[in-house]
Each structure stands twice: as C-alpha cells, then as structure tokens.
Amino acid sequence: MSETIISADLVASQNAHRKADLERDYTSLGERLDRRGIAIDAIRDKVEKFAVAIPSWGVGTGGTRFARFPGAGEPRDIFDKIEDCAVIKQLTQATPNVSLHIPWDKADPNRLKQSASRFGLGFDAMNSNTFSDARDQKLSYKFGSLSHADAGTRHQAIEHNLECIEIGKTLGSKALTVWIGDGSNFPGQVNFAKAFERYLDAMKEIYAGLPADWKLFSEHKMYEPAFYSTVVQDWGTNYLIAKELGEKAFCLVDLGHHAPNVNIEMIVSRLIQFKKLGGFHFNDSKYGDDDLDAGSIDPYRLFLVFNELVDAELSSAEGFEPAHMLDQSHNVTDPIESLMLSAVEVQRAYAQALLVDRKALEGFQDGNDALMATQTLKVAYRTDVEPILAMARLKTGGAIDPVAAYRAAGYRAKVAAERPAVAGGSGGIV
Ligand SMILES: [Mn+2]
Numbered sequence: 001m002s003e004t005i006i007s008a009d010l011v012a013s014q015n016a017h018r019k020a021d022l023e024r025d026y027t028s029l030g031e032r033l034d035r036r037g038i039a040i041d042a043i044r045d046k047v048e049k050f051a052v053a054i055p056s057w058g059v060g061t062g063g064t065r066f067a068r069f070p071g072a073g074e075p076r077d078i079f080d081k082i083e084d085c086a087v088i089k090q091l092t093q094a095t096p097n098v099s100l101h102i103p104w105d106k107a108d109p110n111r112l113k114q115s116a117s118r119f120g121l122g123f124d125a126m127n128s129n130t131f132s133d134a135r136d137q138k139l140s141y142k143f144g145s146l147s148h149a150d151a152g153t154r155h156q157a158i159e160h161n162l163e164c165i166e167i168g169k170t171l172g173s174k175a176l177t178v179w180i181g182d183g184s185n186f187p188g189q190v191n192f193a194k195a196f197e198r199y200l201d202a203m204k205e206i207y208a209g210l211p212a213d214w215k216l217f218s219e220h221k222m223y224e225p226a227f228y229s230t231v232v233q234d235w236g237t238n239y240l241i242a243k244e245l246g247e248k249a250f251c252l253v254d255l256g257h258h259a260p261n262v263n264i265e266m267i268v269s270r271l272i273q274f275k276k277l278g279g280f281h282f283n284d285s286k287y288g289d290d291d292l293d294a295g296s297i298d299p300y301r302l303f304l305v306f307n308e309l310v311d312a313e314l315s316s317a318e319g320f321e322p323a324h325m326l327d328q329s330h331n332v333t334d335p336i337e338s339l340m341l342s343a344v345e346v347q348r349a350y351a352q353a354l355l356v357d358r359k360a361l362e363g364f365q366d367g368n369d370a371l372m373a374t375q376t377l378k379v380a381y382r383t384d385v386e387p388i389l390a391m392a393r394l395k396t397g398g399a400i401d402p403v404a405a406y407r408a409a410g411y412r413a414k415v416a417a418e419r420p421a422v423a424g425g426s427g428g429i430v
Helices: 008-035 040-049 078-092 109-118 151-171 192-208 235-245 264-273 299-314 335-354 358-366 370-382 386-395 402-409 411-418
Strands: 097-102 122-128 175-178 215-219 249-254 277-282 323-326
Touching: 008 040, 008 386, 008 402, 040 335, 040 386, 078 097, 078 109, 078 335, 078 402, 078 411, 097 151, 109 122, 109 151, 122 151, 122 323, 151 175, 151 192, 175 192, 192 215, 192 235, 215 235, 215 277, 235 249, 235 264, 249 264, 264 277, 264 299, 299 335, 299 370, 323 335, 335 370, 335 386, 335 402, 358 370
Parallel strands: 097 122, 122 175, 175 215, 215 249, 249 277, 277 323
Antiparallel strands: none
C-alpha cells in the first residue's frame, strides 16, 4: 500500500456525504444508457484504467513572457513536485505517472525512483531541454540545438538527449520526447533544407541510443520561440521525421501547437492510419499556444479527438497505444486544482467517446445522412458522464469531488508554511 499525503480519513469523510447522491445519479444514468444498449459498468471499468501523465513542470505556477506571479507553497525542487503529483494522483486516481524534464528535474535517479514509488507513482516519457541554456553549459542554444550550424553545438545537444535516456532507464521510463526551439525569426536567416538535414542527422544519433523497448516522440510546433519558421513546424514534417528514423519513432501531438482552426482530429486520424501517432500533450487554447487547462475552451474538440482514438481502440489498430500527458501552464489558478480538473476533463472526453453508437454512425456515413451522423456524435457528447467518472474515483480510492477534498485538506496552506516563497519577477513559461 503506497503512502498518501492527504489523510485517507479526510477523503473518506468528504466522500461520505456525497456518496448517496452519487449512487442515485449513477443508477439513473445507468438506466438511460441501458436504453441505448450501453452497460454503464463496462464504461466505468475502462475509465478506471485510463491514465494521463502529469508533467513535473505543471505543478509550479507558470507565467507569460511578460511576468510570472508565483503562488504560495510552490515546489522548491523535483521532490516537492513529486509530492504535489502524489496529491493529484491520490484524489483523481487518473494520473499514475509523472513526466520529467531534464535538466530542470535532475537529481540522483535512484532517489527519484524511491520518492515516487513511496506514493505509487511511476515515470512517463523523459523530456530533454535544448531550448534554453543550462547553467554552466559550454555552448549556447541561442541559434538552435539539434539543427545548429555548428557541429559542436549539435553534438552537445545529442549528448544531452542520450543522457536523458540513461536517466530514464534507471527510472523505468520507456520514451523520450524531443521538442526543440530551433528555427528562425527572419526570412533568409537559415536554409530550411540544410537545417532540417542537420536535425535529421542528429536525431538519427539519438535514435541509435534508444533501448529496444523505448519509443522516441518528436513534437512539432508551428511557431514560438522562433517566429518566422521552426524546424519541426507541423504534423507533415513530424511524420517525415518519424518515417525517416524508424519503427520506434512516433509523432507527438500537442493540441496547442497548430495554426488556429486546424482540424486536429483529422491529423490524429491520419497519424493513426499510418501508425505514427505516439501520443498527446493535452491543453486548450483560444488563440495560439495558450497552454490553458484541457477542455476549458473547446471541450467538443477534445471529444472529437477522443472520438478518433476510441474508433482506433475499438478497431484494434495494430500497436496502437498512444501516450497521454497534460502539458499546461497555470498562471492564475492553483496548479494542483487545474491539473486535477484537466485530468478529469481528458477522462470525460474519453468516456463520452466510448458512448458513440459506432454502428449507427457507420450506417449514416455510408448512407450520406450528414445530419444524423453528426447527431450521433452529439448524443454521446451531450451525455453527462460525471457520475461515471466520480464512481470510478470512489471505487479506486479517490475523491468524488477532488477539488473540494483538496481544499478541505488545506494542503496548499500547509506547504506554503513549509516552502519559502519563490521570488517573482522573471517571465517565461516554466
Ligand atoms: Mn508540449
């Protein structure tokens, strides 16, 4: 039995006065789903098994390039971050793994493993960082890393990625995610083809250092920090990379890394069809790469993405096992509360997508009945699946209402007393 940070008695007493209402709601929803030929317990079983990883950097307060306003009791190091992640896991029971960013989270790997396993936490994909300069770093990434014109700088970036793999091997991670800030701010600043060639050669060296049972995820991003061009700009470029590298290489889709109004669910379908979808960084956005909480702006889009994922899951697409991770910046909320609700939103989209009557949908598609086809999706999306999600949490030891339990526990005030305030001024997303 793993340790818990919030007292189990407190969670139990929080659940006690919500349980009777939840049971009534669950029974009522069960009856309605039964009329649609859906067994509610089967959906709940799937929801219980669904997991989304927490990014270590998400539990600190984020910022913009203008400023950062620190919150109380921010984690001082990776060990504090692991404790915050343990709280999220305890109350939601949806987030068993933490994704580390190196060198931000660099520490003795054995100590890291120990501190996570105390709380029953594991490690998701390792993330390398060659988009900023670490302290005492020999060569700067100001003008790029894996695609840098200078071979020495490229070599340093390759070595850093190989080191991330080494750390991850001790931790039990099975994937490396590579996102680079390489690109240009001015037309003519770099030669597109040469920069991409250098990037591919560098990635081939990293790929060669990948253990047999690992995956390599490359993450595309349309702009920022480079504002004219990026080396890994879009899903097409990303697909070329994964194809060029080999069968352990996959594309990672960050929902915020596309042009406005792009049909992301169709991109997801394409990558699934050609067996190159590696996983997701979930977040939401209104304008650009806003890194807002998953499902907070456009929950229907999140549902449509999961509609594609469930379609692939049910048709047993070969080797289909996408990684799910949140990648958000919490500037004005308590990061723990945002991450708990975001994990639940991702779960919700999954549960709703499981309710789609796929046989009926296929019939409407084949019969060119556009109206009924889209209504078939809407019927699933409009279903309030909250009783399923809450029941899944209750059955696995989580909280029926995670935010209420978290607030009742007074965790933030407690850590604020233990962790000294972090100085504010500097900008940048952390
Ligand atoms: Mn991302």
